[in-house]
Amino acid sequence: VRRLSAEELQTLRSIVGDPHVLVDADLTSGYSVDWTGRFQGSTQAVVRPGSTREVSRLVSWCLEHDLALVPQGGNTGLVGGGVPLGGELVLSLRRLGDVGPVDGASGQLTAGAGVTIAAVQAAAAAAGWAYGVDLAARDSATVGGTIATNAGGLRVLRYGATRAQVLGVEAVLGDGSVVSHLGGLLKDNTGYDLAGLLCGSEGTLGVITAARLRLVPPLGERVVALLGLESVAAMIAAVGSLRRQLPALEAVEVFFSDGLDLVCETFGLARPFARRRGVFLLLEAAAATDPTDDVAAAVGALPGVAEVAVATAGEPARQAELWRYREAHTEAINSLGPPHKLDVTLPAAAMARFVELVPRVVADAAPESRCWLFGHAADGNLHVNVTGVDPGDDSVDEAVLELVAALDGSISAEHGIGTAKKPWLGLNRSPTEIQAFRRLKAALDPGGILNPNVLLP
């Protein structure tokens, strides 16, 4: 990596203002490592632009000087896609924090790339609407980062992933040019779907600076239920039945007995059921009118359910307790040391076989490790976490991802490819497809300066 000269640093300061170019290691270190600690990079400068125009000037300048940059939002990614592993400059978009007014007639708002998901949710709620995306990292994850990764989360079943919420974006392409399409018209076939293409491109095609987001009507009455089941087969059958029988279904999460044990021990929580069960489903249903009876009827009709705990609309504290069993998994596992986190999708028909085989495959690759599974059951999306493995040892990752591909699953459900899965993109995508990706990359980032070390092998 070429050293920046004093003159070059001065140019960066002239673009964004002195206080917004960070060079001291104690200031840049937080931007150089992901929050799990697995992906550790370094950077000569973190640049914090305050406008789309400044982003454009920065990208143009980087292209001219052949300097690579990594766009970064809330730095909550899990695949090493937002940290400077190759010594790139970090372009932090967090200062792009404007939230525009909610258009009440159409249910839309425009938000800057640095706005957190929690802030979008709050702005929507204040105007009588809701945002269709929710995820555990809501207080840090940003609009720009969630679009760049096409983030999924807890409500994909009902509202789709982030791409389905994006009506248009403003972005800076790799030559510094600005594209902006924030009108928010519901039908608008005027040229190629640039917004959809940028969504999920992990900062490799353009830097998203703002987005027009679709909101959804708020559903005030929520019911949460935790089910204990004896087998993955019963879990799959339950999910299929619930999707058909319970239109109010908004989330169906899954975890397993060993993960529950870890969560309860780590945080000193009471166990939900007296007897130990193998598989747990956490449901949330939401509707305009109290869906308690609908949930009870749909759950009552399921075969193979050994235990049920329901928290009705009037019991928010109890609902939060039930959710905690699921949401605390990430933190509990992380307390064992930086895990290898593999985020995968399996076809419903292959889920039971995967859950059976994956611990064996992991044990073969790393006998000292432990394997934890949890995820979003209705999407077929499991998060495979492996602890007790050296961060640099990829043999477990390879073994798990090869199993996923052999079962016709996706090696990246909602976290993206980043650095972590780059070597294995070919398990899911043909050489022809990867060649097409490279041509798209060259078209929008001709100098190859935007996040050059992620996604493409």
Add this chain to the structure above:
Amino acid sequence: VRRLSAEELQTLRSIVGDPHVLVDADLTSGYSVDWTGRFQGSTQAVVRPGSTREVSRLVSWCLEHDLALVPQGGNTGLVGGGVPLGGELVLSLRRLGDVGPVDGASGQLTAGAGVTIAAVQAAAAAAGWAYGVDLAARDSATVGGTIATNAGGLRVLRYGATRAQVLGVEAVLGDGSVVSHLGGLLKDNTGYDLAGLLCGSEGTLGVITAARLRLVPPLGERVVALLGLESVAAMIAAVGSLRRQLPALEAVEVFFSDGLDLVCETFGLARPFARRRGVFLLLEAAAATDPTDDVAAAVGALPGVAEVAVATAGEPARQAELWRYREAHTEAINSLGPPHKLDVTLPAAAMARFVELVPRVVADAAPESRCWLFGHAADGNLHVNVTGVDPGDDSVDEAVLELVAALDGSISAEHGIGTAKKPWLGLNRSPTEIQAFRRLKAALDPGGILNPNVLLP
């Protein structure tokens, strides 16, 4: 346009088989003109491949011989995007007619590009599912064509446009390479969204040969209502209220008194109401249980509704009668001669002003013409049809589209840009955006042989 040699025609025959290369004018003429008769082209050959492999060989051969081609599905497009206006070869995809089995667990199916929308609907229904897209051209419009144009239609309000139904595609890019991603996983962030990019690209980036489509649960109980209103302002208020009050709402169509008069006269239909009204809304609500009471309550709460006719779930013939007032518009207008058809979206706040101004703008540009409006009210999508204008006279188109852009609307809602609107893409898209489109086009179609005369100015 260069003449094909006898040897070259023989090569085409060797790729697809003798009966599938049409060269006689009486056989090719139907492929050379759009169904409204406005866009008349000519071709030396219509080639009808029977497999993705044959499409790939044809595209590779065309690239090698510098011959342009126009992909064509059901030829129901309205913007001259699927006919050989520059003497291109026509690549008819209608023989790619396979419909795969419905995956009942996930609610998905794979269909060839040549399968009609009606056939997708039938296959879905036979397995207890439904397809989210419906449009008047359902018996001719194909999977490939509706994806290439991101077709909208009657159910966008509830299920989104075609892009929202597409889980993956198989396509041949401009260099003849085949990309295929038909696994149908709900979460799958493995690289760029090629399927979404091809969707709406109007055959300029690749030739779609098959698609994996998302199905939706069938909603058996349908209620149709026709409302007579006195003003566009009352119509806009009604749409906003219905969207919030009636979750079962599936379609909200709009037409006006002059269009209704024309339809009733052309087809000898009885008028729906004794008194003449200015604006009509046609609603359809669909649910698992009879939504008649919900519709009655929601409609009863609307101010400004002068007349109401309801056809309940038990009156399918009456429902079809009410729908006919709306669906017969296209044919009734077409009977006056080939219309100029402009398909536009307006923001809700600008709709009343547009409806007021557009007849004046049209009359100024073409005093002998007549202007007809109808469309999909909930999407802000109006179809502006102008009759009595020479097919080659673009002054009316320009005047209407400039008005749309001045009111922050989209010059192409669901029909695409094609040839018809190509000169005016710049009204909605900046030079920078169009430059980005060109670079994407060059990336996936390096020889510029795929539908070279549409979309990009």
